[in-house]
Amino acid sequence: MTEALQLERPAHVRPEQFVDFDIYAPPGIEQDFHAGWQKLHEPGVPDVVWTPRNGGHWIVTRNHLLDEVFADHTRFSSRVILLPKASGEQHNLIPTTLDPPVHRPYRNVLNSSLAPRAVSAIEEGIRDIAIDLIEKVRLQGHCNFTTAYSEVLPIRVFMTMFGLPLEDSAKLKAWADATTRGDGSISMGDALERIGVYLKPFLDERKGKDGTDMLSRIVNGRIGDRQMTDTEALQMAVQLLIAGLDTVVNFLGFTFVFLAQNPEHRRMLVDNPALIPDALEELLRRYPLVTIGREVVEDMEYHGAQLKKGDMVATATPLGGLDPSVNPDPMRIDFKRAGAQHVTFGTGPHKCPGAHLARTELRITLEEWLKRIPEFRLADDTPLRYAGGIAASIVAVPLVWDPASTRAA
Amino acid sequence: MKITFKAAGSEDRTIEVHGSLTLMEAAVRHGIDEILAECGGACSCATCHVYVPDEWLAVTGEAGGMELELLECVEARRPGSRLSCQINLSPAMDGLTVELPPA
Numbered sequence: 284m285t286e287a288l289q290l291e292r293p294a295h296v297r298p299e300q301f302v303d304f305d306i307y308a309p310p311g312i313e314q315d316f317h318a319g320w321q322k323l324h325e326p327g328v329p330d331v332v333w334t335p336r337n338g339g340h341w342i343v344t345r346n347h348l349l350d351e352v353f354a355d356h357t358r359f360s361s362r363v364i365l366l367p368k369a370s371g372e373q374h375n376l377i378p379t380t381l382d383p384p385v386h387r388p389y390r391n392v393l394n395s396s397l398a399p400r401a402v403s404a405i406e407e408g409i410r411d412i413a414i415d416l417i418e419k420v421r422l423q424g425h426c427n428f429t430t431a432y433s434e435v436l437p438i439r440v441f442m443t444m445f446g447l448p449l450e451d452s453a454k455l456k457a458w459a460d461a462t463t464r465g466d467g468s469i470s471m472g473d474a475l476e477r478i479g480v481y482l483k484p485f486l487d488e489r490k491g492k493d494g495t496d497m498l499s500r501i502v503n504g505r506i507g508d509r510q511m512t513d514t515e516a517l518q519m520a521v522q523l524l525i526a527g528l529d530t531v532v533n534f535l536g537f538t539f540v541f542l543a544q545n546p547e548h549r550r551m552l553v554d555n556p557a558l559i560p561d562a563l564e565e566l567l568r569r570y571p572l573v574t575i576g577r578e579v580v581e582d583m584e585y586h587g588a589q590l591k592k593g594d595m596v597a598t599a600t601p602l603g604g605l606d607p608s609v610n611p612d613p614m615r616i617d618f619k620r621a622g623a624q625h626v627t628f629g630t631g632p633h634k635c636p637g638a639h640l641a642r643t644e645l646r647i648t649l650e651e652w653l654k655r656i657p658e659f660r661l662a663d664d665t666p667l668r669y670a671g672g673i674a675a676s677i678v679a680v681p682l683v684w685d686p687a688s689t690r691a692a
Numbered sequence: 693m694k695i696t697f698k699a700a701g702s703e704d705r706t707i708e709v710h711g712s713l714t715l716m717e718a719a720v721r722h723g724i725d726e727i728l729a730e731c732g733g734a735c736s737c738a739t740c741h742v743y744v745p746d747e748w749l750a751v752t753g754e755a756g757g758m759e760l761e762l763l764e765c766v767e768a769r770r771p772g773s774r775l776s777c778q779i780n781l782s783p784a785m786d787g788l789t790v791e792l793p794p795a
Contacts, residue, residue, distance in 0.1 A: 383758070387736050394737060398730040399720045560721060564711030604712075621693070622783040623712040632758070634734045639720065 290335040295589040300329050305336040306366065306574050306597050307671040316669040316677075317570065318614070320601045331588040338367030340576065340595035341588060346606040346624050348586065352577055352598050354631030356382045358585075359577035359596060361633060365673060366576050368595045376522040377515055383632050389519065390636065392504035392511070396444065396497040397636045402643050405444065409644060412439045413651045414692075421655055421689045425662065428680040432648075433535035437528045440644060445520070446496030447485065455481065459524045478524070479517050486516055497523070527637050530573065531644055533676035537570040538645070540680055541616065543661045548616065552649060553657040559649045562618040563642065569616050571600035571627040572675040600627050601675075654692045659684035693786035697724050697742075700794060709781060715752075715790070716740040716777035726792045733777040738762040740776040743791040752779050752788070768793045 292301045302323070304310075309319030323332065323344040330345045343352055352359045360382050365371035374380070378389035395401065416435055420426040438456045442449050458481075461474035469477070482498075489499040501519050504511040511519075542549045552559055579594040590596070604625035605613040628635035635641070661667075662681040670676050695718060696706045707722040719727040719740070731737035735758050744752050749772060755763055759778050763769055776790070 390731065390734060390736055394730045394732065397732055398728060398739075400728060561710045564713065568712055619710055621710060622781075623710075624780070625712045628733075632734050632736060634732065636732045636734065638717075638732055639729075642721075 292335075293333070293339070295591055296333040297588075299327075300332050300588060302328070302332045302334050302342075303336065304332070304334040304342065305671075306334075306342070306599055307337065309601075309671065312669050312671055314669075316572070316671065316675045317601055317605065320599065320605055321607075321614075323602060324605070324607055329587060331586050333588070337597075338369055338595070340366055340368070340597050341579075341590065342597045342599060342602070343586075344602050344606075346603040346609045346626060349598055349600070349603045349626045350630045352596055353626060353629045353633070356632060358580050358583065360580050361386075361577060363578045363595065364575045366574075366595055366597055368578075371576070371595070375518075376525075377518040379522055379526075379633065386632055388506045389504075389515075390632070392501055392506075392519070393497075393523070393636045396500055397640055399639050402640050405440075406643060406647070408443055409436075409440055410647050410651065412436060412443075413644075413647050414655075417652055417655050421691075422686045424686045425681070425683040428539050428682050429532070429536055429678075432652075433532045433539075433680070436535075436644060436648065437531040440640075441524060441527055444496065445485075445498045446489075446494065447498070451481070455524070456528065459521075459528055462521065462525060475521060478521055482517060482520055483513075486513060486520075523637075526635075527640070529674040529676070530635075531641050533572050533674050534567075534570060534641075534645065535648060536677040536680050537572065538566050538649075539682065540661065540667065540677055541566065541570075543659055543680075543682060545616070546658075546660075548618065549653070549657070551618065553653045556650055556653065558618055559646055559653075560642075563645055563649065565616055565618050565620055565623065567627045567642075568604035568610065568620075568623045568625040569614075571604045571625060573627075573629075574599040574601070574673060574675075598626075598629075600625070600629070603627065651692075654690065656684055656689050658688045693781065693783060695781075695785070695787075696789040697726075697792055698789060699726060699792040704789075713781055714777050715742070715779040715781055715788075716775070718781060719776060724792075726795065727776060729777060731777075735759055735762065735775060735778055738766050738775060741766050741793050742774055742776045743770050743793065744772040744774050744779075745789065745791070746772060748785075748788055748790075751782075751784050766793070 311319040332342050363371040378386050416432050420431050438452045458474040458478050461469040462471050486502045490502050502516045576595045576597045579590045581592045583590050607613050609624040628638040659682045662683045668678040698704050709718045716729050728739035730739045759775050
């Protein structure tokens, strides 16, 4: 870490708290996104460190501190949740960047559509989408899992829940992608505007009616004693679109690379599908991929660090599940690991409202895929490429299998 | 680890849990239908209310902060009332028995 010494250390940061760490490009990301986070768990590294990268910010490195920072809005605000802070301040989406108590009525509007009971009601619909996608590739013996499956399932589920025409999936997804990681072809502002123009007629048509789709519930949502405004409804719709897509897409990528490379683990699930929910929890612990942050509300001493009002604290979820002090031998995957801890869905008031939906999509994927395509591996001609970011990913997951080993189920 | 749910008028249900779950998540996953968990675990709806018996309170901990505020509004509150989304399961809770509030 000698090069870090060339970068400036603010006066309130102690020398031993100073690290050179890029949360969007952890060391070794060329080979593996998750391994590099372990640098922050090495002996002698404090539980709270400061890096000059991405505008300069603190990082809490332990699972219990992540839990605390996520959950305690009185000390750590969601006013700005993305790093670097300068771009995070441009990003205002309801209800993500609101603190309690203002946050709660917005959040409650989402709950009715994402609660376990509501998700159970659409489970068979999700299963039909999954089966359809798997059957399209099963007999061809290969696919880019990313484009053939993981990018398609969550947007179709979203369209179904929002009661939007399935044939518009691809264009809505392209705009949503442009808001988070634009390839330059459409600017973020343009993309938001196009989503707004697209959704407007649907919002208008459902306002004042008693539809039970998620868009109806949002546009007819009550915030205290008033109606949700159009602007608020649109912001919430966009937030859900963004939050529910990349996360599931990317997590599926890590999961399928693991299963492709670890036939023993995969066969355990093929032979005993009842193990899938436990396996999924272990995979969620092992492959957290979201890094966001919180803004320090006031000057305070926090686990030996002098936090200043307005400082940013990165809440990097990989540091939770991979924390060796709560999950011994954290890089090892053990489907029967006891007492595992993680903050993959966050904690506190902003804990991912779609966690149950995500778990359901993931479980159904494993159940239906492994039933039909039990044997598969990575195509060996292309090395995997990892991309860091707010939601890290594996850029493409090329899979191959023998069609004769598949089953129509 | 095993956890048992008791409810008036129905048989005790014991579930087997691994991994990092809250008590609410474990209940939902194993079909304990009384746990509605409408907010998904953000401590904002109080629809995952359970009673923790006295002898387990030291292990599960007691309600604090926002959870206490929400418990103000639940029906049939008791001294051992907790929101199950705020109980992170740990190996020390193997054998935990909780009671579900009246429907």
